[in-house]
Amino acid sequence: MAITEENPGYKWVGTRPIRPDGLEKVTGKARFGADLALPGMLHGKVVRSPHAHAEIVSIDTSAAEAMPGVKAVITGADFPDLAANGAHAGDIDVATNTIARDKVLYEGHVVAAVAAITREQAEAAAKAVEITYEVLPHVLTVDEAMADGAPLLHDGMITKGVDPAPEDPSNIASKILHERGDLDQGFGEADSVVEREFTTKPVHQGYIEPHAAVADANSDGRANLWCSSQGHFQMRAYTATVLGVSPGNIKVTAAEIGGGFGGKTVIYLEPLAVRLSQRAGRPVKLVMDRDEVFRATGPTSGTRIKVKMGATKDGKMTAAEVWMAYEAGAYAGSPVGAAGMTAIACYDIPNFVVEGYDVVCNKPRVAAYRAPGAPMAAFAVESVVDELARNLEIDPIDIRLANAAVEGTQASYGPKFPRIGFVETLEAIKDHPNYSEELGPNQGRGVSAGFWFNAGMMSSATVHINENGTATVVTGSPDIGGSRQSMALMAAEELGIPYESIKPVVADTETVGFNDVTGGSRVTLATGAAVVDACRLVVEDLRSRAAKTWDVELDQVEWVEGQAQHIDGAQPPLSLGDLAKKSGRTGGPISANASLNSRGVGAGFSTQLCDVEVDPETGVTRVIRYLTAQDAGRAISPDYVEGQMQGGVVQGIGWALNEEYIHDTDGVMENPSFLDYRIPVASDLPMIDCSIVEVPNPAHPYGVRGVGEVGIVPPMAAVGNAINDAVDVRMTELPMSPIKVLEAITDQSD
Amino acid sequence: MSRTHISAVINGDETEFLTEDGTSLLNALRDEVGLTGAKEGCGTGDCGSCSVLIDDRVTCACLVFAPEADGATIVTVEGLATSGELHPLQQCFLEGAALQCGICTPGFLMAAKALLDRNPDPTETEIRYALAGNLCRCTGYDKIIRAVQEAAREIREK
Numbered sequence: 001m002a003i004t005e006e007n008p009g010y011k012w013v014g015t016r017p018i019r020p021d022g023l024e025k026v027t028g029k030a031r032f033g034a035d036l037a038l039p040g041m042l043h044g045k046v047v048r049s050p051h052a053h054a055e056i057v058s059i060d061t062s063a064a065e066a067m068p069g070v071k072a073v074i075t076g077a078d079f080p081d082l083a084a085n086g087a088h089a090g091d092i093d094v095a096t097n098t099i100a101r102d103k104v105l106y107e108g109h110v111v112a113a114v115a116a117i118t119r120e121q122a123e124a125a126a127k128a129v130e131i132t133y134e135v136l137p138h139v140l141t142v143d144e145a146m147a148d149g150a151p152l153l154h155d156g157m158i159t160k161g162v163d164p165a166p167e168d169p170s171n172i173a174s175k176i177l178h179e180r181g182d183l184d185q186g187f188g189e190a191d192s193v194v195e196r197e198f199t200t201k202p203v204h205q206g207y208i209e210p211h212a213a214v215a216d217a218n219s220d221g222r223a224n225l226w227c228s229s230q231g232h233f234q235m236r237a238y239t240a241t242v243l244g245v246s247p248g249n250i251k252v253t254a255a256e257i258g259g260g261f262g263g264k265t266v267i268y269l270e271p272l273a274v275r276l277s278q279r280a281g282r283p284v285k286l287v288m289d290r291d292e293v294f295r296a297t298g299p300t301s302g303t304r305i306k307v308k309m310g311a312t313k314d315g316k317m318t319a320a321e322v323w324m325a326y327e328a329g330a331y332a333g334s335p336v337g338a339a340g341m342t343a344i345a346c347y348d349i350p351n352f353v354v355e356g357y358d359v360v361c362n363k364p365r366v367a368a369y370r371a372p373g374a375p376m377a378a379f380a381v382e383s384v385v386d387e388l389a390r391n392l393e394i395d396p397i398d399i400r401l402a403n404a405a406v407e408g409t410q411a412s413y414g415p416k417f418p419r420i421g422f423v424e425t426l427e428a429i430k431d432h433p434n435y436s437e438e439l440g441p442n443q444g445r446g447v448s449a450g451f452w453f454n455a456g457m458m459s460s461a462t463v464h465i466n467e468n469g470t471a472t473v474v475t476g477s478p479d480i481g482g483s484r485q486s487m488a489l490m491a492a493e494e495l496g497i498p499y500e501s502i503k504p505v506v507a508d509t510e511t512v513g514f515n516d517v518t519g520g521s522r523v524t525l526a527t528g529a530a531v532v533d534a535c536r537l538v539v540e541d542l543r544s545r546a547a548k549t550w551d552v553e554l555d556q557v558e559w560v561e562g563q564a565q566h567i568d569g570a571q572p573p574l575s576l577g578d579l580a581k582k583s584g585r586t587g588g589p590i591s592a593n594a595s596l597n598s599r600g601v602g603a604g605f606s607t608q609l610c611d612v613e614v615d616p617e618t619g620v621t622r623v624i625r626y627l628t629a630q631d632a633g634r635a636i637s638p639d640y641v642e643g644q645m646q647g648g649v650v651q652g653i654g655w656a657l658n659e660e661y662i663h664d665t666d667g668v669m670e671n672p673s674f675l676d677y678r679i680p681v682a683s684d685l686p687m688i689d690c691s692i693v694e695v696p697n698p699a700h701p702y703g704v705r706g707v708g709e710v711g712i713v714p715p716m717a718a719v720g721n722a723i724n725d726a727v728d729v730r731m732t733e734l735p736m737s738p739i740k741v742l743e744a745i746t747d748q749s750d
Numbered sequence: 751m752s753r754t755h756i757s758a759v760i761n762g763d764e765t766e767f768l769t770e771d772g773t774s775l776l777n778a779l780r781d782e783v784g785l786t787g788a789k790e791g792c793g794t795g796d797c798g799s800c801s802v803l804i805d806d807r808v809t810c811a812c813l814v815f816a817p818e819a820d821g822a823t824i825v826t827v828e829g830l831a832t833s834g835e836l837h838p839l840q841q842c843f844l845e846g847a848a849l850q851c852g853i854c855t856p857g858f859l860m861a862a863k864a865l866l867d868r869n870p871d872p873t874e875t876e877i878r879y880a881l882a883g884n885l886c887r888c889t890g891y892d893k894i895i896r897a898v899q900e901a902a903r904e905i906r907e908k
Contacts, residue, residue, distance in 0.1 A: 018844045025852030026840040028787020028827035032853055035786040119777070120770070206887045208791040208799055209853040258789070258853025259887050290792040481850040481888060639847035643889055647850065650890030674796035674885060682891040683875075683882040 033212030033228025052667025108295030186319025186351030190310025209258020231517030262368030335373025421695030444726025450713025455520025456598020460513025469577030521706030600699025619742030633705030648711025761829025
């Protein structure tokens with residue numbers, strides 16, 4: 001068969017072997033964050049604010065310190081005052097979010113922490129820390145926070161991105177703006193204009209493993225830290241900053257990570273565990289309870305978004321106006337920037353204004369969540385696109401095809417797209433049998449699309465050849481969903497040896513070069529490219545050793561299927577095993593390092609098709625069929641590409657139908673459990689059909705784009721559009737819970 | 751504080767440990783017995799990550815007090831493979847890529863074993879409802895359901 005783009009002739013890339021770390025995970029041997037125990041280890045417990053917004057008047061730790069088994073109690077006073085040291089604002093926010101100083105900004109904000117011999121003793125001591133608060137008025141939503149005269153979280157917050165800068169502080173941290181063309185002209189050319197306003201609630205990443213950290217500090221200022229995170233180099237950097245020490249003093253070992261979805265790219269427990277360990281002189285373990293995970297970590301933003309779009313009668317979009325406000329939680333940094341860049345990036349629209357606001361409020365600081373910021377914007381925009389298609393009586397795929405971004409399109413956020421596969425995902429949906437499957441009563445079908453940049457960033461990898469010709473592939477990217485398999489597949493392809501001969505390892509911060517976080521769909525792309533680079537250096541070395549052995553020029557030696565071959569066949573081939581065995585005589589151990597800052601990310605697109613059945617008596621929506629088409633660039637490991645696609649979709653279905661943070665009027669979270677914050681369960685769902693589209697990313701050696709995130713962008717509008725198709729109501733609030741759908745149906749029939 | 755002496759058969763071994771009365775079986779298994787395969791995802795019986803078999807019945811170990819296990823026969827994920835041979839569910843989870851991060855996997859395996867022990871030929875719907883007490887945030891359940899279907903097929907054909 002000819003080697004083509006569709007059939008590149010790979011032996012390992014694109015296959016479905018068993019993952020290298022699988023056996024340990026099905027037998028219970030894999031060690032996650034909370035599984036480590038050290039001799040003499042203490043148990044820690046964090047003390048959290050019961051108030052949404054309050055001054056800390058006083059903290060008395062004496063009673064707690066006197067309790068049985070208690071070895072250390074710490075408060076904000078046990079950490080350096082970064083503000084007084086003139087630190088960067090972002091670092092000050094990280095530090096005060098880790099442990100409050102003079103003020104608490106949300107219910108669950110850390111105020112103190114204790115360490116004791118047993119878990120029970122630590123819990124009792126935590127309750128004995130006496131804290132006096134002066135409660136302040138709070139703001140919980142963007143509407144409350146942006147209102148005139150709203151109580152301020154940060155007295156010095158002057159909105160960035162506004163010229164001239166406002167004189168007075170507010171809860172608006174920054175404004176973003178993207179514009180092109182002439183809105184009035186664009187709307188004037190439209191035959192249909194749709195304008196809608198949407199609201200979404202904060203939702204949590206919902207990883208099943210709570211945050212956990214074990215620290216073992218030495219009296220010389222050095223410390224060992226084991227934690228479950230999406231990036232142990234990042235944990236090291238943040239922890240060092242908060243503690244005011246050199247990063248080189250902290251060694252971080254990555255535990256297996258039980259889900260993250262962006263929520264484990266930031267620190268919570270790590271500096272507390274190190275400080276408690278320093279104070280107690282013994283190792284300390286801190287593990288969050290589930291309610292702490294909900295109250296104090298993640299979530300992603302609640303939002304208010306207004307969208308106005310116009311199109312001509314042949315479906316050409318002429319103008320788009322988007323206004324969005326994103327909750328940041330307690331500190332600046334909502335994903336409104338990415339939301340503004342992605343909102344209309346699927347389409348080539350000549351006239352637009354996209355305006356966004358990053359708004360602080362008295363809720364936990366938001367953290368990244370899978371394609372941060374994009375899903376809420378897509379819910380709004382893709383719902384309006386659906387309505388335009390209905391008004392103009394155009395097929396929902398056809399209206400998207402008529403405006404789809406292609407290679408050369410100037411993206412709404414600036415650059416021109418290189419080769420992308422959006423059109424191919426639209427066509428994959430249209431050509432799939434699900435698109436024409438017959439629907440029954442109260443059933444409906446919805447289409448939606450999404451874009452995510454994907455990230456590159458920095459990675460390092462080392463490849464060692466063992467004495468028998470097998471290989472160890474060392475990276476520093478925590479494996480959250482099967483990336484060790486991708487590394488091994490690419491290394492097998494490059495070295496020409498079996499996948500089973502390769503052991504991929506995630507090493508600690510002292511054993512491998514720097515790696516940025518496992519996030520931005522970047523690991524197979526960027527860390528994978530580092531692995532490929534390191535393998536190519538090894539192959540170069542192997543060819544050179546063969547050339548020396550045969551006393552020929554390097555260009556006489558090829559590397560084919562795991563062995564050095566003389567181009568004329570003048571010498572018997574030397575296998576990797578042969579060369580490894582003789583390495584002592586040809587220059588010593590065979591190994592290579594590669595480090596890189598990504599050489600070009602590949603934008604990701606997904607188009608999805610959702611069929612629902614709505615019970616008009618109860619408003620309950622059930623997803624009965626689902627299809628997702630996504631451009632992977634190249635699926636190195638198709639099993640785990642599908643896994644990312646399916647997982648993203650199902651998180652999106654949860655966001656669409658069930659999930660939301662509910663706060664009472666005091667700003668206290670009312671549903672901090674998996675019983676009341678209901679993520680989808682197996683009985684809620686059908687199978688999730690996948691269509692992997694492969695339009696290779698020209699900037700990656702295998703064409704990888706990254707697949708982790710874009711899958712969560714389309715589902716909310718896909719579900720909403722399907723509900724509209726089923727019962728003719730346009731849902732503009734998430735979650736589209738039964739009571740809201742029922743109200744919409746009732747209002748419509750009134 | 752006095753501690754209670756507990757004897758139980760855990761993964762086929764006569765096992766004895768000391769526990770406080772208020773300690774959950776999950777914490778006792780993890781901290782006292784040294785079996786960390788069962789995970790705590792919630793501590794309130796909502797996520798199923800700590801599912802173990804107690805006298806053949808699938809149970810959230812976080813909801814059972816450790817002293818209640820006295821005299822019981824308990825199987826955890828560490829006891830699922832016998833003599834080094836994987837249970838068909840374990841093999842099918844591996845072959846079917848039915849795990850991503852793997853934190854929920856021990857609980858799913860135990861709940862699925864309990865299902866197949868009583869119903870060797872479940873429908874897709876029966877599998878989905880039998881596993882509805884186990885949360886997975888990574889996979890969307892698709893590959894888990896297929897792996898259980900495949901394991902059921904293999905067990906029936908043995």
